[in-house]
Amino acid sequence: xxxxxxxxxxxxxxxxxxxxxxxxxxxxxxxxxxxxxxxxxxxxxxxxxxxxxxxxxxxxxxxxxxxxxxxxxxxxxxxxxxxxxxxxxxxxxxxxxxxxxxxxxxxxxxxxxxxxxxxxxxxxxxxxxxxxxxxxxxxxxxxxxxxxxxxxxxxxxxxxxxxx
Amino acid sequence: xxxxxxxxxxxxxxxxxxxxxxxxxxxxxxxxxxxxxxxxxxxxxxxxxxxxxxxxxxxxxxxxxxxxxxxxxxxxxxxxxxxxxxxxxxxxxxxxxxxxxxxxxxxxxxxxxxxxxxxxxxxxxxxxxxxxxxxxxxxxxxxxxxxxxxxxxxxxxxxxxxxxxxxxxxxxxxxxxxxxxxxxxxxxxxxxxxxxxxxxxxxxxxxxxxxxxxxxxxxxxxxxxxxxxxxxxxxxxxxxxxxxxxxxxxxxxxxxxxxxxxxxxxxxxxxxxxxxxxxxxxxxxxxxxxxxxxxxxxxxxxxxxxxxxxxxxxxxxxxxxxxxxxxxxxxxxxxxxxxxxxxxxxxxxxxxxxxxxxxxxxxxxxxxxxxxxxxxxxxxxxxxxxxxxxxxx
Amino acid sequence: xxxxxxxxxxxxxxxxxxxxxxxxxxxxxxxxxxxxxxxxxxxxxxxxxxxxxxxxxxxxxxxxxxxxxxxxxxxxxxxxxxxxxxxxxxxxxxxxxxxxxxxxxxxxxxxxxxxxxxxxxxxxxxxxxxxxxxxxxxxxxxxxxxxxxxxxxxxxxxxxxxxxxxxxxxxxxxxxxxxxxxxxxxxxxxxxxxxxxxxxxxxxxxxxxxxxxxxxxxxxxxxxxxxxxxxxxxxxxxxxxxxxxxxxxxxxxxxxxxxxxxxxxxxxxxxxxxxxxxxxxxxxxxxxxxxxxxxxxxxxxxxxxxxxxxxxxxxxxxxxxxxxxxxxxxxxxxxxxxxxxxxxxxxxxxxxxxxxxxxxxxxxxxxxxxxxxxxxxxxxxxxxxxxxxxxxxx
Numbered sequence: 012x013x014x015x016x017x018x019x020x021x022x023x024x025x026x027x028x029x030x031x032x033x034x035x036x037x038x039x040x041x042x043x044x045x046x047x048x049x050x051x052x053x054x055x056x057x058x059x060x061x062x063x064x065x066x067x068x069x070x071x072x073x074x075x076x077x078x079x080x081x082x083x084x085x086x087x088x089x090x091x092x093x094x095x096x097x098x099x100x101x102x103x104x105x106x107x108x109x110x111x112x113x114x115x116x117x118x119x120x121x122x123x124x125x126x127x128x129x130x131x132x133x134x135x136x137x138x139x140x141x142x143x144x145x146x147x148x149x150x151x152x153x154x155x156x157x158x159x160x161x162x163x164x165x166x167x168x169x170x171x172x173x174x175x
Numbered sequence: 176x177x178x179x180x181x182x183x184x185x186x187x188x189x190x191x192x193x194x195x196x197x198x199x200x201x202x203x204x205x206x207x208x209x210x211x212x213x214x215x216x217x218x219x220x221x222x223x224x225x226x227x228x229x230x231x232x233x234x235x236x237x238x239x240x241x242x243x244x245x246x247x248x249x250x251x252x253x254x255x256x257x258x259x260x261x262x263x264x265x266x267x268x269x270x271x272x273x274x275x276x277x278x279x280x281x282x283x284x285x286x287x288x289x290x291x292x293x294x295x296x297x298x299x300x301x302x303x304x305x306x307x308x309x310x311x312x313x314x315x316x317x318x319x320x321x322x323x324x325x326x327x328x329x330x331x332x333x334x335x336x337x338x339x340x341x342x343x344x345x346x347x348x349x350x351x352x353x354x355x356x357x358x359x360x361x362x363x364x365x366x367x368x369x370x371x372x373x374x375x376x377x378x379x380x381x382x383x384x385x386x387x388x389x390x391x392x393x394x395x396x397x398x399x400x401x402x403x404x405x406x407x408x409x410x411x412x413x414x415x416x417x418x419x420x421x422x423x424x425x426x427x428x429x430x431x432x433x434x435x436x437x438x439x440x441x442x443x444x445x446x447x448x449x450x451x452x453x454x455x456x457x458x459x460x461x462x463x464x465x466x467x468x469x470x471x472x473x474x475x476x477x478x479x480x481x482x483x484x485x486x487x488x489x490x491x492x493x494x495x496x497x498x499x500x501x502x503x504x505x506x507x508x509x510x511x512x513x514x515x516x517x518x519x520x521x522x523x524x525x526x527x528x529x530x531x532x533x534x535x536x537x538x539x540x541x542x543x544x545x546x547x548x549x550x551x552x553x554x555x556x557x558x559x560x561x562x563x564x565x566x567x568x
Numbered sequence: 569x570x571x572x573x574x575x576x577x578x579x580x581x582x583x584x585x586x587x588x589x590x591x592x593x594x595x596x597x598x599x600x601x602x603x604x605x606x607x608x609x610x611x612x613x614x615x616x617x618x619x620x621x622x623x624x625x626x627x628x629x630x631x632x633x634x635x636x637x638x639x640x641x642x643x644x645x646x647x648x649x650x651x652x653x654x655x656x657x658x659x660x661x662x663x664x665x666x667x668x669x670x671x672x673x674x675x676x677x678x679x680x681x682x683x684x685x686x687x688x689x690x691x692x693x694x695x696x697x698x699x700x701x702x703x704x705x706x707x708x709x710x711x712x713x714x715x716x717x718x719x720x721x722x723x724x725x726x727x728x729x730x731x732x733x734x735x736x737x738x739x740x741x742x743x744x745x746x747x748x749x750x751x752x753x754x755x756x757x758x759x760x761x762x763x764x765x766x767x768x769x770x771x772x773x774x775x776x777x778x779x780x781x782x783x784x785x786x787x788x789x790x791x792x793x794x795x796x797x798x799x800x801x802x803x804x805x806x807x808x809x810x811x812x813x814x815x816x817x818x819x820x821x822x823x824x825x826x827x828x829x830x831x832x833x834x835x836x837x838x839x840x841x842x843x844x845x846x847x848x849x850x851x852x853x854x855x856x857x858x859x860x861x862x863x864x865x866x867x868x869x870x871x872x873x874x875x876x877x878x879x880x881x882x883x884x885x886x887x888x889x890x891x892x893x894x895x896x897x898x899x900x901x902x903x904x905x906x907x908x909x910x911x912x913x914x915x916x917x918x919x920x921x922x923x924x925x926x927x928x929x930x931x932x933x934x935x936x937x938x939x940x941x942x943x944x945x946x947x948x949x950x951x952x953x954x955x956x957x958x959x960x961x962x
Binding site for chain 3: 487
């Protein structure tokens with residue numbers, strides 16, 4: 012078990028699960044988020060995972076609807092496949108300390124697929140961050156505080172407890 | 176503007192969790208059975224454990240490990256590493272440690288690429304420059320766990336043969352590292368003295384690299400960046416030696432300064448420093464921190480090039496306000512003031528006599544330097560060297 | 569909890585030889601690099617042209633021309649790459665030598681990615697850090713234009729079968745060997761010079777203030793800015809001034825090294841989007857929007873702009889400029905310099921001049937937000953910000 016970082020892995024997996032839920036929630040309630048989703052082609056699949064064989068999250072846009080899951084399903088070929096080089100990079104991302112854009116800038120992962128699609132998803136994740144994290148936290152880690160068109164508490168509550 | 180050439184593809188990974196990228200970098204080079212070498216010190220301080228942890232968290236493993244590199248890199252160490260590499264059919268080298276481990280790793284890589292068995296005494300002019308294998312087919316990853324020596328990202332390596340009292344100097348792309356990882360977890364709090372000597376030595380390398388690479392914009396940028404960082408952050412690093420950000424910043428500057436300095440083909444300063452290092456058993460950086468003020472006063476090219484050194488030291492504003500005719504003097508005075516400040520704060524040697532060198536050694540030292548020096552500058556002669564030694568004494 | 573922390577990777581994979589008349593000496597090293605049968609790429613092969621000179625030099629060191637490809641595409645398409653791959657293999661070539669402008673160099677990098685990675689599907693190179701070297705295919709690049717900054721970058725643009733342009737970023741795209749000889753650029757037209765110099769200047773400024781800029785890249789940018797200041801008008805007035813031409817090429821080279829490590833910013837993203845939407849050359853779009861983008865970044869980049877000013881106006885004027893005005897002075901000076909270059913050569917100065925209308929703005933904004941260059945802009949960019957910038961240069 013030495014070096015395997017079981018606690019960090021567990022935190023990453025749990026955060027990834029709730030992050031997936033928050034993405035679906037933002038799509039349901041935030042107007043600006045839906046505009047970005049509108050820019051993605053139909054049947055767009057975005058996946059990020061942790062190398063070599065860690066947790067993954069898959070976003071699928073189908074018939075205008077967005078779904079997110081952390082179930083491991085590698086049968087669907089993603090349009091954008093983001094692979095974090097190691098657990099530490101992924102941990103910084105799922106705990107909100109680094110935005111996806113910062114991870115790109117710091118070469119935290121390998122991106123296979125359409126980079127422009129990746130950038131659209133990055134803006135979507137910034138909106139998610141604006142809801143799920145406090146303004147103070149966002150400022151501390153130099154992250155964007157974007158306009159929110161829905162209630163922050165509503166989105167947080169639904170992410171944690173709501174039926175999506 | 177004359178022709179310049181530049182070649183240095185060493186990848187530098189620096190900062191937060193840099194070490195965690197090691198398994199990924201190994202994978203990109205298809206390296207699945209690396210030989211992991213280190214020394215007693217790194218093992219004792221727990222750095223080997225850190226590297227194992229980074230690898231354990233991935234499915235990567237080692238082909239073999241060897242943690243008995245001697246405190247002073249030797250020919251036997253090179254032989255041992257090469258034999259172990261071959262015996263375990265390894266496909267790369269991970270070198271964790273100080274200058275001793277780095278030198279052994281580089282020379283071992285060279286021996287392996289040249290297909291050499293034992294440590295053969297190459298003439299430094301022949302086979303090394305021929306580049307038999309132009310492509311890097313032996314990944315070498317360097318993880319400095321002590322103050323870097325500046326040789327990490329260069330094409331040089333030195334091994335001292337104690338038996339024959341001879342320093343072997345290798346200058347070849349085949350000694351070049353694939354990547355250097357600077358991670359704060361592989362460093363320890365450095366006493367101000369150690370930081371001071373290393374910082375001043377690196378500053379000397381940076382200035383020499385700046386002056387000798389004036390027509391090479393890329394190498395010049397390496398040297399400029401190193402000088403700027405060292406002048407601005409060395410004193411705070413000494414005062415707050417538990418601050419890891421300063422430490423990593425100084426370490427990376429040493430590496431960049433070394434990259435600019437060691438690419439100079441022939442250098443009297445480097446040869447003098449090497450001979451004094453053999454004589455006193457002090458490191459290259461320690462000797463540089465002592466003799467450089469004397470050297471630059473006498474030898475540095477006194478023209479527009481040295482005037483420009485003032486820029487990274489004082490910044491654009493002060494540079495613009497300084498009269499162009501007096502920039503050289505201001506540069507020398509500012510450096511002198513900085514040097515003295517660091518020396519007095521840290522209490523480190525500033526004269527050669529404090530290192531155990533005696534006046535009676537000058538002739539022998541000057542002879543050794545002249546035998547080593549391959550440059551063509553007629554001013555670099557026996558008399559000049561003795562004069563420099565006397566002034567630095 | 570420890571904070572996000574700063575981390576960087578710095579890499580410069582290409583060997584560079586640069587200098588007047590360096591071609592003849594530089595090519596002597598090619599056989600030692602294992603090059604014997606070159607796949608030669610260029611943008612035309614007229615007698616006594618620069619390309620002809622390069623061919624002769626390469627052949628003189630016993631490196632044969634196994635096959636030749638004349639590039640005519642601005643952004644190479646997959647179909648052409650497949651064709652090139654077949655020609656390469658049929659002629660048993662063992663290296664690629666590319667001589668020409670930024671288009672030829674981009675194509676050469678793209679074909680090297682495909683060949684070296686033994687790629688069957690485009691998806692295996694599309695993206696960032698995806699391509700993996702399976703076969704050694706040396707790439708030698710010899711630019712014949714001034715100031716082009718894609719010479720040593722680690723990326724190539726490829727148009728897929730649907731006509732979409734994708735960026736493929738990988739150290740495998742960077743050339744192994746780059747020969748920069750100003751005597752090979754003695755015949756060129758002024759707009760091309762301005763294009764190179766403008767792009768190089770803008771890139772250097774953006775890289776200097778980039779979020780991922782480190783001390784080394786910043787030093788390179790400042791050296792490059794000074795080279796451009798010293799040489800751009802000299803080259804425009806006298807294209808045969810080899811010393812000045814080399815200065816601009818050095819600036820482009822430095823911009824390229826920094827781009828791969830520090831990346832650019834909003835001006836780069838915006839000019840790319842404008843170029844895609846309107847079909848106008850990138851450098852013209854850059855000239856139109858650059859000052860506005862600098863103003864946009866001013867609140868967060870003031871200190872850096874103040875520092876960079878020295879390398880444009882020199883000692884006396886810098887010392888005479890009050891510290892609090894330096895950043896704005898840089899913007900005004902840059903704007904003036906760009907305007908002078910564009911106006912003197914009858915090039916557009918506003919978006920209306922290139923046929924942009926209010927209704928086209930949305931498309932440009934969407935394209936800009938998809939650009940990878942935004943990640944390192946010092947200020948976080950929103951759609952509204954991009955709209956504002958575009959309206960200000962309408």
